[in-house]
Amino acid sequence: MSTDDESFHPLGDEWEDELETMLDDTEYDSDLGMEMAQDAMRVTKGELSEAEFHEKHHEAVMEEFGEDERPTKEAYEAAQEEAKGTASRMLDAFDGDGGETRRETMKKMGVGAAAVGMGAFSSTRDGPMESLSAEGGHSETTEHSDTQWGMTIDLERCDGCLTCMTACTQENDLDAGVNWMYVMAWEDELHEGHEEGTDTGVYSSDFNMGSDFNMLVRPCQHCTDAPCEKVCPTTARHTRDKDGLVLTDYDVCIGCRYCQVACPYGVNYFQWDEPHTDYEDIPKAKDRDVDSPDEITHAQYEHGERWVDSRAPRGVMSKCTMCPSMQDGQQGDEKVGTSACETACPPNAIQFGNVKDEKSDPYQHREHPSKSRAVIRLSSEHTDSSGIPSPETIDGTLSSDDDIESALEKFENLDKETLSIMKAVELVSDRTEPGDEENNSILRKEQEVVAAVDAFEQYVDLETDAAITQLQLGDGSERQARFRIQQYTGKPNSFKLLEDVGTNPNVTYLGEQPGPEAEQVEGPTKYEDVGLVDKRQDLLDEETVGGIDGVSL
Known part of the structure; x- marks a missing residue:
């Protein structure tokens, strides 16, 4: 890892230390995970090529995991030559034919995913990262696709009601505290927080359709050049070529949590115990405008060959998916190009769609x-x-x-x-x-x-x-x-979170951007008021984890 005192992780020393502690409590090599995360961000910044990254860590990954399903150096070079992105491949790893499954053999220990400090999301450059050549190792996964799902979120319309979070939880059958998006109020030296009994806030016009708080909505950014994908030894974390969604194959994920360390935004979650919703009870497509429920197959729910939607099984990583069941037409054609959070948002703060399409809502709202x-x-x-x-x-x-x-x-x-x-x-x-x-x-x-x-x-x-x-x-x-x-x-500012990291996030924000010293403050709606829990770990600390015999996760 870096010998510098300065943290490599955009979320800072405290977050980096927490992640390293989390890896120390798993069966996997902590140093390797931290080193790969640091180098993955060097790749997105253009300081290291994809091929160099793969070659540098290949032997260690093989030694630690017995496999390295990341695309090979040759594959990277061919992709750069042909201007193609990383192919989303179906793996036969962990096929379950005899012996222990990967869930039975892995340690399921670590720390909970907390809401991170706000200051990390401030801008540290004068402008967006310049495009990097193939020589610099920066390739766009969806370069040849006409579709890239993403969002434009108007933070000055957000009223902090948390309806989007509730809708996401319900749509994906998530356990309490497994939040795939966060809605946070913040303040810094330039932007004061809401004061009781006043109407002061971020608004300079009569637009004030949101709250008097400075708000930030943080789903997965579905980066075009995602570091979390680069560190995954099994390609469970992958980018779909057809629409740029960054997804996790639950059947292939081994729960090493390297993706959690490599994510600049802190949006990955580990499924600690058995999910409250059994697989058989997940609504799937059969309860969503389908005439013949019995005809809906397991493969259809898994979007072809990979299980990438809804809550994760025990011992697996998960995060915001931008509703692939909707984008794949599993819930009807009228749901294509929509998401649960967008549909539920009362003040229309979220505009979801194809950010490459000049006629789409997120494109129009952004431009x-x-x-x-x-x-x-x-x-x-x-x-x-x-x-x-x-x-x-x-x-x-x-x-x-x-x-x-x-x-x-x-x-x-x-x-x-x-x-x-x-x-x-x-x-x-x-x-x-x-x-x-x-x-x-x-x-x-x-x-x-x-x-x-x-x-x-x-x-x-x-x-x-x-x-x-x-x-x-x-x-x-x-x-x-x-x-x-x-x-x-009003005339809103437009920004992307951590744009200097070079991941090319596909979420654009309108409104005020948190500064370097921004801190999260209590928002207009409390989590408990709408049946949400801030952190999953808080629940697990209060409950018995594991079976009655005291077996730990």
């Missing part, structure tokens, strides 16, 4: 945040029966004799500010058709706003000097329209 915020807010607060009337309703209500004032009087819930923002959206819209792809609701809603404005202008001219003045749109230019929208929604 046009103020406009997308306005569209989301208008659509969330207004329906055909309230604020945004349909073109048909407008045609049946207005006449050529109307002006702005008389027209607004004819719609119960349509006011001047709403009409102003609708017109501003129309002015900045390039009228891109949403198409038929999944998760393009922002463009569809934008199209509805534009259509309503077009219908309104058949009766009331909204581009006269008088109308522009009434709607507070400056000189009526696109620039002034953008400024009006920003008055309404």
Whole structure:
């Protein structure tokens, strides 16, 4: 390991020490796990090539595990030449033919996964990591795929209700304390936390649709260049070529926990004891809009050949999966391009979809945040029966004799500010058709706003000097329209967590980024208030672990 006093892990010395202690309590080589984690991050930063990384640790991995199923040096070199990513391969390791299974032979000891310090997620560079050449060892797993599932999360819409965490727990049948995502409130020297009895917070405009707390939502980032995948000796942790999801094959994972050490974000979890939900009781696809439950097979639940979804069995690593059963159509075509956390989020803070698709919600929200915020807010607060009337309703209500004032009087819930923002959206819209792809609701809603404005202008001219003045749109230019929208929604910062590590995370955030000295504080909703537990280890410390004979995990 490094002889420097400085920690190699982005989450700091304390986290690194905790991880090393955790490895010391397993049957596996702690030094090897720490060294591989450090070198895996050197690979993502371009300081070490994939081939060099494999060659450096191959003999030690073979000695420790009796196998090294990581792609070989030759495979890496071929992949670099052909610009291909690591292939997701089905293994025949641990086939269970005779002898002990890997779960029967492994020690299941370690420390619980806690919420990490906030300061680790601050930016330490002026900008994103530059693209690295194949020579530097940085290859994109999904370079030839048109799909990369990911998210854009608007932290200033997050109200800290923890509904996303609850939905994730229910969708994946997770035990209490096995949290695949965290919602955290924080404060630092530049951003004060919420004070009781005040309305101060992070907001500088009237957008304030979230809480008065600084928030961070932390699922797995599903990195394009994931260090956790590089250290896995069995390729249980793998990236799917077709859609970039970083998943764990539960049948192949040996629970060595090296992936937990190599993850810069602290999002991996070890299944300590037998899950509370038996395998046979997992809802699977049979309870989700399937006509013939008896026809649903084990293989279908495991998405072909690998078991990568829902809660993990005992002694296995797990983390946020971004709902592969939905992305694979196991829950119906309407669920493709959605996730449990996104669907459940009351303030629409999470936009999930194909981040490579320019028409997708996460792409639109990332690239046009103020406009997308306005569209989301208008659509969330207004329906055909309230604020945004349909073109048909407008045609049946207005006449050529109307002006702005008389027209607004004819719609119960349509006011001047709403009409102003609708017109501003129309002015900045390039009228891109949403198409038929999944998760393009922002463009569809934008199209509805534009259509309503077009219908309104058949009766009331909204581009006269008088109308522009009434709607507070400056000189009526696109620039002034953008400024009006920003008055309404704010102009959020955009960032990715630990971007300097070079992992290419596929989650983008809008809002305030925690600084180097940020600390987690109590949020607006307590875990116990919604039936959640912060850390699994807290439960295990209070309960008998193992059987009545005292056998440890």
